Amino acid sequence: MDLSQEAWTSKQASSSGSIIIDVRxxxxxxxxxxxxxxxxxxxxxxxxxxxMETLDKSQTYFVYCRSGARSAQACxxxxxxxxxxxxxxLGGILEWEGEIEN
Numbered sequence: 001m002d003l004s005q006e007a008w009t010s011k012q013a014s015s016s017g018s019i020i021i022d023v024r025x026x027x028x029x030x031x032x033x034x035x036x037x038x039x040x041x042x043x044x045x046x047x048x049x050x051x052m053e054t055l056d057k058s059q060t061y062f063v064y065c066r067s068g069a070r071s072a073q074a075c076x077x078x079x080x081x082x083x084x085x086x087x088x089x090l091g092g093i094l095e096w097e098g099e100i101e102n
Contacts, residue, residue, distance in 0.1 A: 002072065002088045005095060008062060011087060018060040023048075023074045024093075028066065032100045034093070042070050048077075057082045064089035064096075 003011060012018055022033050023042040033039070040051045042065070055061070061078060063086060065071040071088045078086040093100070 001075070001086070002068070002090050004090055005097065008087055008089045009098065012062045015060045015062075015085075018062055019055075021061055021063045021074070023063060023065045023070050030102075032093070032102050034064065034096065035099050035101050037064075037101075040074075042074050042077075048074075052078065052081055052083075055083065057084075059083075060085035060087075062087050062089065065092050067092040067094050 012020070020034055020037040022029055022037040022039050024039075025041055025043055026039060029039045040048055042048050061083060063071040063074050063078070065074075068088060068090050071092065075086040075088045089096075
């Protein structure tokens with residue numbers, strides 16, 4: 001499900017134990033990422049699928065990328081793999097107005 005930053009952060013704050021997933025490249029991640037985000041590079045198909053297999057399907061995931069396109073694709077894959085609660089950040093980190101870690 002695609003959510004605006006306001007809806008995404010609100011839903012994430014109210015979902016205890018939720019997990020933030022950054023689906024950008026390691027280089028993009030190192031340049032700056034959201035606080036407590038876990039990297040799962042969608043451009044590395046084997047690594048992405050291997051990483052997804054380790055995820056708890058009962059958890060809620062909040063996914064983002066640079067602009068929202070890769071994370072939308074990632075949410076579709078999550079859904080296909082049985083992860084029902086997956087939320088895409090519209091606009092990605094480009095439009096993020098919150099804290100960023102380096």
